[in-house]
Amino acid sequence: MHSLQSLRCLAPAAVRALIRSNRINVRNTSGMAEGFNQANVVIVHKSLAEDFEKFCHANSGPLPLLYRSAPGEWKSPPLSNDSDIRTDCLQYRKYENGEFTESLSNLERYSEQLEDMVTFYLGCSFSFESAVQKMGVPVRNVEQKCNVSMYKTAVPCFSIASFQCPLVVTMRPVPEDKLDAAVKATHPMRKYHGAPVHIGCPGLLGIKNLSAPDFGDPVQPLPGDIPVFWACGVTGIEAVISCRSQLAFTHSPGCMFITDNKNKDAPAQDVETTQLVHCISTNPLHYSIASSQAVEKIRYLEAVVGEDPGDRGIKHLFVQDELLKACLSLSHSKSILITTGFPTHFNHNPPEETDGPPGAIAMAAMLQALGKEVAIVTDKRAIEMNQSIIENAVEEGVLRTPVPLLFYQHEIEDSALRFLCDNGNPELPRFDHLVAIERTGMAADGNYYNARKMNIKHLVDPIDELFLTAKTIPGVTTTGIGDGGNELGMGKVKDAVKKHIVGGEVIACDVAADFAITAGVSNWGGYAIACGLYILNICEIHERYLRKAVGFPNLSQEKVWSASLPSVSKEEKMLTILVRHGIRSGMTGNLGMEVDGLPFYNAHSSVIQKLLEITSEPAPCSP
Template identity: 70%
Template sequence: MAALAQITGYNQANVVILHKSLADDFEKFCQANSGPLPLLYRSSPGEWKCPPLSLESDIRTDCPLYRRYENGTFAGSLANLESYSEQMKDMVTFYLGCSFSFENAVQKLGVPVRNVEQGRNVSMYKTAIPCHGVGKFSCNLVVTMRPIPQDKLDAAAIATHPMKQYHGAPVHIGSPDFLGIKDLQKTDYGDPVESQPGDVPVFWACGVTGVEAVISCKSPLAFTHSPGCMFITDVKNEDAPESDSGQTPLVVQISSDPLHYSLVSQRAADKIRALEKIIGVDPGDRGITNLLVKDELLKSSLSLSHAKSVLITTGFPTHFQHQPPEETDGPPGAVTMAAMLQALGKEVAIVTDERAIDMNRSIIEKAVEQGLFDHLVAIERAGRASDGNYYNARKINIKHLVDPIDDLFEAAQNIRGISTTGVGDGGNELGTGKVKELVKKHIPNGDTIACDVAADFTVIAGVSNWGGYAVSCALYLLNTCEIHERYLRRAVGFPRLSERESWVSSLPSVSKEEKLLEILVQHGVRSGKTGNLAMEVDGLPFFNTHSDMIQSLLNVTL
């Protein structure tokens, strides 16, 4: 074993020692939860040495401090395990990667490591995130927390992402509430570490999850290292293997209260930015390019990807002389988003005006459901102006046809943990209040029609349906992105990429959107700009305008 004075610069390992009868299941448990439990070496029964990690080692003496567990209960600390040599002949030692091994790599990119600066053990916490159980092993994830300056978050993710054998990229960045951690000053293992102004809590999966697994299996006898008292290997940090994924992680803030960042690969982010550019054209020459806010599609889609349940609202009764007064822009985009969100396992409900429920139930083929939601989406939904009325693009007041669903969005602004998205193409749609000053300046009749109700994210598109299609495509890109998918599941359990085929079938397609538009026309729903009862949206024919747009989005996505 390397002497303690030489710890800096050498990789370290967590240690779990179990009876051989439990070894196979524990190895499977590690494979099923590779983020917290990256397996570096499994010994043979009674093997004291660890040849791949250290030439001259003895697991009975090489950790500074050990813990003994009997029937899942902590039974005391030990300076060494030599007195248990006989029992250990039937025991297997697991060496698991440790986050101390990546601290040098982080520091090389100029990221301060506060626990090192303060001479403290790293902060460790039990979370409310369940690991994937195997056999008798069933426990929640344990994480380490390091406060990182906000402007160094990307560097911390980039440094640690390739180091999968030492927990890899962070599993959460931001408020500890998302992990079920109530107080960062109350650690479960290790020491509280003081943050500096501008620091953000960053959490990595932790090998002490193995200690919780040992407790859960209630083995008559088991040993672990004492958290922070690691097995020191002969492998230098710079020799750590790197990932060959070729993907660079990007940190994106998606909420300020509660503070929440997400991870995505640069490759996926670039594709989503390409989608945003494609839909940001102005076919009606209405000036909407002036309303575009960069990366709103990326941030909205990331927020939706993290959401568990989503409420979608649509409906713009611009044709007040007709029955129904709705237009063909909105419902197709709403249905497309709902299909992808449901395919990703989220609860989805669609809400509309009371007078239009029967029509929309028939179109959507699903009754409106009630529930609690953590993300609200409005797509081509009439939005309340500053005078309390609702206007179409021609400045005609249609308030008598619109139920005040805006109230939900305004209430959400004051409820912690609920995010909102508005998708629009003219600035009078619910959620576009975020860009209302630009609407007043650049859109005809903007002073009157501009929506006054803002959303957290405003996705502007040449036609609102295109925004819905782009959100669906962006969600597909995120959930097929290895970096984002791993971050979503906190690096526990197995990747969901096997579900890719069902996600592909939920993407918009020319044939599906053509059929949906036919259903709308059959229900008397008209084109927004012209009022025509025809295969068009906002006065643009389905072929070859909307069909080409759908194909362009799919070309980027697939």
């Protein structure tokens, strides 16, 4: 009998010969014939072949089709010269009417039935293990001499006819500092599942217990390892079960067909070092990915909106990639709550300023276009005015559909929890992301201050409580957008506010958001988020990660998304609506086409135009 180490160095034909003669005592083919591709196998009756091929194309992440045989064809000419599918897998499974009935060492006794059956060879993740190892990424299942862990998920595949099943994934623990390398190594290998479909908490895929895989062996992570999940060809087995055909065969999970084809899709070891993987949540742990081009464009957006036209010292509040992480998190979110409203002009009615609402509406418009649920929460005293503003925004074409408007007030001890979650149950949050844009934030003494250190608490409902409570609810993330440090969420940078902003020791907001976006004018931060979401959702790498590599790319919606971007025309209309409602510029109190003392034309309009140019730029940009 041969050891795994000796099998690693053998040619594929030699390994297949050993398998055929039953001279291997290893339980899976991981690591065998290193550098050569392996394949999952599904064998179905010829009457189901067309539908199964369509199912593979509709779910190419888990089921990348390498070859479809003719009925009764034992060989696979594009994959090997001397193979026989009846004998060359380490172990097979037999299914009758969707039920697993038997494990088999070969299929020779079913040769007659196989004359009317078609074999599908599908890419396998064992094919990329040597590629990730060359990039310095350890493969724990190889190190531990066990099969890879495989799990059924709660993610549905795209159904075709009688083939409908959940996505199956493999999991490999990867050290956190090797996550980028794992993505870069596997992304080009589309024939073998490509880049990961999820990084982080298994519960987000519906996997309850990593130590109890549905197929394969439990693989033990080392300290510092992060669970990384790739789409898996065992999804084909679940598809066979779902169609309940009279007779079908598959490989046994981990017991692949070894091809004669060398892996030519692996990247060079000196691949660019641009970071692709970003942590967007620690509770639960969740990472997202995007292309280097998308990342650089969003960083350029961040640099543009971070300019300080009033020289107020806000550059000292800047934290790199807060815009990127907020956009990634929002891209994964399903239901978003936005809050705005800064009643700085307490001697006027209404006391609100023109900074905040336009940025909030711009974000809401893009989020709606992406199919997400969006609501806005503001002060009870301002509900009627904001309702009218939203209605006008729809009439003027700034918004496609109205945004639900809510208010929050503290009534009982757990008011915030009851507001954010169904029946106050933290396992049933109504929103998974909260965004505050130019929303007055509570200072350390419990009061709310404008930039002139005037206490405006009497005009403010305690929406801060929602952000504080959100930190106790797993899966709920928060973003704050501000331009002075006294806005909700900017507590994340309060030390810098106290040091660098005039009056900061008094006005600094004490409530931190997970992501704090600093902008020269807060509206610009809202525009940048809308643009960043668009960039991410047309990014092929990020879009594939969002849908877990099942179904088809959603780029048919790109025109709708593009039409939902902020524009000079739409923002001009939005500001006109606000002025019509008596809302004034924040710094000067002027009632006109002005925000924070800057004229709309040639100031705000030029920033909006610059953001749109970056967003539509086909090549990566640099500040």
